[in-house]
Amino acid sequence: MGSTQRMSNGPNATASPWPGYLDLVQSASGLALGLFMWLHMFFVSSILLGKDAMWTVARLFEGYFFFGRPYPALVSLFVASILLLLMVHAATALRKFPANTRQYLDLWRHTRQLRHGDTSLWLLQVATGFLLFFMASVHLYLMLSHPEQIGPFASADRVWSGRMWPLYLLLLFAVEIHGAVGLYRLALKWGWFAGPDPATTRRRLRRAKWLTSVFFILLGLATLAAYMRIGIEHAPHAGQHYVPAWSGEIE
Amino acid sequence: MSRRLTFDIFRYNPNDPKSRPRTERFTLDETEGMTLFIALNQIRDEQAPSLAFDFVCRAGVCGSCGMLINGRPGLACRTLTAALPDTITLMPLPAFELIADLSVNTGKWMRGMSERLETWVHLEQAPEIDALELAMEPEQAEAIYELDRCIECGCCISACATARMHPEFAGAVGLNKIARFRADPRDRRADPDYYQLVGDDQGVFGCMGLLGCHDLCPKKLPLQTQIAHLRRGMLKSALGKS
Ligand code: HEM
Ligand code: SF4
Ligand code: SF4
Ligand code: FES
Numbered sequence: 001m002g003s004t005q006r007m008s009n010g011p012n013a014t015a016s017p018w019p020g021y022l023d024l025v026q027s028a029s030g031l032a033l034g035l036f037m038w039l040h041m042f043f044v045s046s047i048l049l050g051k052d053a054m055w056t057v058a059r060l061f062e063g064y065f066f067f068g069r070p071y072p073a074l075v076s077l078f079v080a081s082i083l084l085l086l087m088v089h090a091a092t093a094l095r096k097f098p099a100n101t102r103q104y105l106d107l108w109r110h111t112r113q114l115r116h117g118d119t120s121l122w123l124l125q126v127a128t129g130f131l132l133f134f135m136a137s138v139h140l141y142l143m144l145s146h147p148e149q150i151g152p153f154a155s156a157d158r159v160w161s162g163r164m165w166p167l168y169l170l171l172l173f174a175v176e177i178h179g180a181v182g183l184y185r186l187a188l189k190w191g192w193f194a195g196p197d198p199a200t201t202r203r204r205l206r207r208a209k210w211l212t213s214v215f216f217i218l219l220g221l222a223t224l225a226a227y228m229r230i231g232i233e234h235a236p237h238a239g240q241h242y243v244p245a246w247s248g249e250i251e
Numbered sequence: 252m253s254r255r256l257t258f259d260i261f262r263y264n265p266n267d268p269k270s271r272p273r274t275e276r277f278t279l280d281e282t283e284g285m286t287l288f289i290a291l292n293q294i295r296d297e298q299a300p301s302l303a304f305d306f307v308c309r310a311g312v313c314g315s316c317g318m319l320i321n322g323r324p325g326l327a328c329r330t331l332t333a334a335l336p337d338t339i340t341l342m343p344l345p346a347f348e349l350i351a352d353l354s355v356n357t358g359k360w361m362r363g364m365s366e367r368l369e370t371w372v373h374l375e376q377a378p379e380i381d382a383l384e385l386a387m388e389p390e391q392a393e394a395i396y397e398l399d400r401c402i403e404c405g406c407c408i409s410a411c412a413t414a415r416m417h418p419e420f421a422g423a424v425g426l427n428k429i430a431r432f433r434a435d436p437r438d439r440r441a442d443p444d445y446y447q448l449v450g451d452d453q454g455v456f457g458c459m460g461l462l463g464c465h466d467l468c469p470k471k472l473p474l475q476t477q478i479a480h481l482r483r484g485m486l487k488s489a490l491g492k493s
Contacts, residue, residue: 022456
């Protein structure tokens, strides 16, 4: 920043409020996505409680228990809003990406030189964020276009016979690292929970961040394994939907 | 039982057309209580008379001796060699104009920042020099003084990935200055005025919260909480709530 660069705007200038709005939107969309990913993991991991449990959760989102019949379009609507949220978040977060070769080199050298935890985590956040662009979109489009195919067999068939498991495996790590680091950074950026002793808070937040990443990755791996096992068993009948033990009509 | 220390020091004089950027190696025996300031002077006295580096106070007050010590910014005069491994790499602070070897022009950068962010008290009216100064609550004076301890060494700039990628970023030193004047009741400026200065991506919204600045500030300024506080204030301004 040399003295030749932009001087103050002067008394009559009005700076745009947009940088403020965008920072808020980036953080709010990150927060919403981060919290949603926690809920999402609990929903999909219902398979660990059994096929009936997962079937029930899937029907719940289709409004089955409110309207007496499933409306998969409700799922599409919900997925569309998540996709929109993701796009808004990606668009605002893109402002922070390095934008040219010099900036990439600067960031890379700086991070290697400094050996500083939170700086290295940011590089990881940029990298996982970039991967999420593609991986999250593939998953979301599938859910958007086939909302009726969410269920113990339909999902397991997609994972195994539809060969989605490699993507889901990578997506799991990317999301759980990116989300946890993002939520940690949010707390630091906005000074949440700072209290009278911010250094202790930061240490605690860092531990919480690692614990949540590890917890959700383990839960995710167990869940993915469960779908893969069902998918392998069900492969000869791939495409057939699950019928819960107590019901003969639905699916 | 003293160690033999190896120094790998960046050498380059941009004003000398024959000079090429390189690293030169020096060795010397460590002595009791040796700081990098002592070591560098010894190297200059005995081995490399042309070696350029800056010192004034030797006590962590003037802020002129910042450099990259094994890759991390710090004050040479406040760094004991005992805290470092046998091999010590010294580089000039990045993000500032290089004068020569380890000497960089932090002054020019700081001046540009000060002019841009108007880092001085904006009084309501011209001061009456004959009148007694208004008293200030001791806690308030303390809070301002806490932030005024910044010595403009530039370590926070070199520790900040944002500042490295975006040379026009005000950095923690600049944001801390705004925080300092925001805390000062004598300054007539309010948040909408400060928003004009730091309410953009070159200011507080450019900060990504990596906290390199906070962790490496040699004066241990509370940069993390100050920047967060400023960010909240500037957001309120953007939303028209102040
Ligand atoms: C499931 C998907 C995602 C979740 C749960 C998520 C969550 C978060 C959260 C909580 C933050 C912190 C927000 C802040 O610092 O203001 C964040 C930051 C960030 N996100 Fe995401 N995100 C997701 C997808 C993406 C995608 C697709 C991108 C690709 C562009 C991305 C790029 C970034 C970047 C670069 C940051 C850092 C911004 C900064 O440090 O200021 N994220 N994310
Ligand atoms: S904030 Fe700290 S690191 Fe930055 S210039 Fe001031 S004293 Fe140096
Ligand atoms: S918190 Fe990070 S991005 Fe913000 S000024 Fe400090 S080092 Fe730079
Ligand atoms: S010589 Fe003044 S701070 Fe080091």
